[in-house]
Amino acid sequence: MSHPSAEDEVVELCSELIRIDTSNPGDHSGPGERQAAEYVAEKLADVGLEPKIYESHEKRSSVVVRIEGTDPERDALLIHGHLDVVPAQKDDWTRAPFGGEVADGCVWGRGAVDMKDMDAMVLAVMRERLRQGRRPERDVVLAFLADEEAGGTWGAHWLVDNHPELFEGCTEAIGEVGGFSLTLPNDQRLYLIETAEKGLAWMRLTATGTAGHGSMVHHDNAVTALAAAVGRLGEHEFPIQLTKTVRAFLEELCEANGTEFDPDDVEKTVEGLGPLKRMIGATLRNTLNPTVLGGGYKANVIPQTAIAQVDGRFLPGHEEEFFDTVDELLGEHVSREFVHHDIAVETEWEGPLVEAMAAALRAHDPQARPVPYCLSGGTDAKSFSTLGMKCYGFAPLKLPKDLDFSGMFHGIDERVPVDGLRFGVRVLDHFLDHI
Numbered sequence: 001m002s003h004p005s006a007e008d009e010v011v012e013l014c015s016e017l018i019r020i021d022t023s024n025p026g027d028h029s030g031p032g033e034r035q036a037a038e039y040v041a042e043k044l045a046d047v048g049l050e051p052k053i054y055e056s057h058e059k060r061s062s063v064v065v066r067i068e069g070t071d072p073e074r075d076a077l078l079i080h081g082h083l084d085v086v087p088a089q090k091d092d093w094t095r096a097p098f099g100g101e102v103a104d105g106c107v108w109g110r111g112a113v114d115m116k117d118m119d120a121m122v123l124a125v126m127r128e129r130l131r132q133g134r135r136p137e138r139d140v141v142l143a144f145l146a147d148e149e150a151g152g153t154w155g156a157h158w159l160v161d162n163h164p165e166l167f168e169g170c171t172e173a174i175g176e177v178g179g180f181s182l183t184l185p186n187d188q189r190l191y192l193i194e195t196a197e198k199g200l201a202w203m204r205l206t207a208t209g210t211a212g213h214g215s216m217v218h219h220d221n222a223v224t225a226l227a228a229a230v231g232r233l234g235e236h237e238f239p240i241q242l243t244k245t246v247r248a249f250l251e252e253l254c255e256a257n258g259t260e261f262d263p264d265d266v267e268k269t270v271e272g273l274g275p276l277k278r279m280i281g282a283t284l285r286n287t288l289n290p291t292v293l294g295g296g297y298k299a300n301v302i303p304q305t306a307i308a309q310v311d312g313r314f315l316p317g318h319e320e321e322f323f324d325t326v327d328e329l330l331g332e333h334v335s336r337e338f339v340h341h342d343i344a345v346e347t348e349w350e351g352p353l354v355e356a357m358a359a360a361l362r363a364h365d366p367q368a369r370p371v372p373y374c375l376s377g378g379t380d381a382k383s384f385s386t387l388g389m390k391c392y393g394f395a396p397l398k399l400p401k402d403l404d405f406s407g408m409f410h411g412i413d414e415r416v417p418v419d420g421l422r423f424g425v426r427v428l429d430h431f432l433d434h435i
């Protein structure tokens, strides 16, 4: 029986995964990941593996399988991807968000870049390699996870807490968001490999005052206290603090641009990044963005409490001063609690695994300049780093120069170039030969 090559199969796998709606609204009211998990498990079983499905809650399913390496002395490598996606408003889209259509050289749909593309690449590469009997030297653990888009509580976090044995021996991990290309105006092509992530603090603020009649003299108004605190948080600008990863990225960027790195004017350096400056700009400093506001129920009634939510992000190594500042800005009468809180992570840009990633990119794009960078958001890497793994974002994609890739994440008309998927398959295959 003849099989499609990995480069051909990846497109079909990506389409089919997109067609399985795994929208994650942040609670258990969505369709869950079970159907996608069963699909993935079947594709792995098809090539002789024995994947297992783990369910943290009804329909909240993750798949894990270990592929034995040829050298049992070596440490294992984890390759992880998430199966859930953020919801999509169908009317906003040019093509059906769960259609998985292949058109204009792209696979379209929710999850096309975040991250059913990588799930499909890993499946395609592993299926081909196992059919050909090409096992990697190290054990490779594959994990396809639930709930990343809501912080991983029912996916990566749950597995790390309840089944750490699955990851035994894993010293390093690759996952999203990295390995994608950024072509500069002078046609130099950077490939951004994630070596750090900001930490996150989603906070609920509660202001407490005295309830009363809106017509009377009143000096203890919860709405006034809350509004002032939200204003202070939203307008606060943290100082620029260059972490080792961000500094390394900016130096590489300047070198590729043929300019001198000026640590006193990094905002100008970031300005030249096009749409990506929104994300890279956010890695220069801690940030706070108010996102939800509420309180009261009638124009002439002063409520006793008012609430708000704020999305805070802090740089690796700067968590404590971040919260000191938040507490100063909150002032009296306003307290905070976490809706979700997770760590910042940062690892080394050196060693054989980094060399394997860089070499794989260069082998398939001679113009590639692999560079480390810090992600402004968070991924399941946070969970796996608590098991002591060095985590990298490496889901390789060669992208057209004019594509607003960072805008594709959670965006309308999310799509991934077919050529990019095929490139990613070649790079991952090369990488697995050298881990």
Ligand SMILES: [Zn+2]
Residues within 6 Å of the ligand: 082, 114, 115, 148, 176
């Ligand atoms: Zn993602």
